[in-house]
Amino acid sequence: MKKTFALLSALLSLLIILSACGKDEEKTKALSTEKLLVGVTGGPHEQVMEKVKEIAAKDGLEIELKVFNDYNTPNTALNDGDLDLSSYQTKQFLDAQKADKGYKISEVFKTLTFPMGIYSSSVKSIDDIKKGDKIAVPNDPSNEYRALKLFEAAGLITLKEGTGEKATKKDIDENKLNLEILELDSAQLPSQLGEVAAAAINTNFAMGAGLTLKDDSIFHEEEKNNPYTNYVVARDANKNDEAVEKLKKYYQNDEVKQFIEETFSGSVVPSW
Numbered sequence: 107m108k109k110t111f112a113l114l115s116a117l118l119s120l121l122i123i124l125s126a127c128g129k130d131e132e133k134t135k136a137l138s139t140e141k142l143l144v145g146v147t148g149g150p151h152e153q154v155m156e157k158v159k160e161i162a163a164k165d166g167l168e169i170e171l172k173v174f175n176d177y178n179t180p181n182t183a184l185n186d187g188d189l190d191l192s193s194y195q196t197k198q199f200l201d202a203q204k205a206d207k208g209y210k211i212s213e214v215f216k217t218l219t220f221p222m223g224i225y226s227s228s229v230k231s232i233d234d235i236k237k238g239d240k241i242a243v244p245n246d247p248s249n250e251y252r253a254l255k256l257f258e259a260a261g262l263i264t265l266k267e268g269t270g271e272k273a274t275k276k277d278i279d280e281n282k283l284n285l286e287i288l289e290l291d292s293a294q295l296p297s298q299l300g301e302v303a304a305a306a307i308n309t310n311f312a313m314g315a316g317l318t319l320k321d322d323s324i325f326h327e328e329e330k331n332n333p334y335t336n337y338v339v340a341r342d343a344n345k346n347d348e349a350v351e352k353l354k355k356y357y358q359n360d361e362v363k364q365f366i367e368e369t370f371s372g373s374v375v376p377s378w
Contacts, residue, residue: 133187133341137349141168144338144353145180145192148173149310150374151336154218154357155193157365162356169353177246177292178203184341185209191353193217193338198248198271200339206247213337214345215354216377218366220309221332222256223323227299232260232325237283239303245289247272252334253306254278260325309373319373335377 146152152173159169172189174180180192181203197213204211229235241262243253251273257263264280265273275287290298295307296315309319319326327334338357340350356362358378366376 134343137190137340137344137347139349139352140166141170142190142349142353143170143172145172145174145183145189145194147177147180147194147310148175149314150218150220150370151194151310153369154362154366154374157362158353158357161359161361162353165352165356167349167352167356175293181207181209181211181339184339185211187341190344191338191340191350194336195339196248196334196336198252198334199246200337202247202271210342211339212342212345214340214350215338215358216335217338217357218336219329219332219334219375219377220336220373221319221327221329221375222252222306222308222334223312223317223319223326224256224260224304224306225296225299225312225317225322226302226304226324228303229324232262232304235262235283235285235303238286239283240286240288240301242288242290242295242298242302242305243275244292244295244306244308246292249292249308250274250289256306256325256327259327313370313373318371320371329372329375332375 144155146155152171155171162169177195177199180194183189184192200213203209224232241257243250248271251271254263254265254273258265262283262285263278266277266279269277275289288302292308293311295305296311296317299305304324338353344350363376366374
């Protein structure tokens with residue numbers, strides 16, 4: 107009985123090892139130039155990649171999309187080999203995730219810029235925010251820093267000298283209006299507008315709530331030369347693959363650029 111149990115344990119261990127080896131081989135193998143599985147977040151990234159998919163199909167490249175509703179899961183899936191590529195994040199967010207979780211993934215080409223805006227359901231101007239009001243920012247690394255920088259640019263707060271990408275409200279140096287700052291999940295910010303005087307909201311979530319940068323924001327980032335460019339991301343082992351270059355060619359073309367400009371009216375802009 108003991109021998110049988112030991113044999114079964116050894117076989118199970120061997121299967122686990124072989125499975126892990128197979129997974130590692132799959133993660134380092136060159137990406138197919140005929141079919142790609144690309145992870146995107148729902149909204150503009152999905153819509154634009156659908157257009158890219160349409161163009162690529164004419165040239166024999168099949169693109170399958172896997173749609174996510176959060177910012178964290180796609181990187182795990184890509185790093186683990188469950189996706190070929192992803193398209194949804196800024197380099198700042200990517201770098202923070204790599205530092206925190208040790209992912210072996212890198213940006214490979216630019217896609218879109220989503221200028222962040224400050225929105226409100228109670229005031230018409232950034233100047234109408236008064237002493238003691240509540241304002242909200244995303245609670246994830248890099249996006250919180252980005253939102254705090256936006257409120258700083260709007261003249262409501264000042265951040266401490268040398269504040270970096272992992273900044274939180276604790277890094278505020280000056281808050282003359284004694285604003286109460288709420289750190290909330292990015293996806294929940296639009297639904298909380300009735301509870302705060304204003305919130306800095308990522309454009310994809312704002313658009314999902316029917317808000318547009320030009321018509322609804324009371325203050326927003328620059329549309330051109332914006333440092334928060336989004337990228338297609340690949341595993342380090344695949345970043346120079348032929349398939350990546352093919353996808354870049356289909357993505358960064360005039361037909362896709364025209365689609366972006368006509369579809370999003372300035373809330374989303376091409377980055378190339």
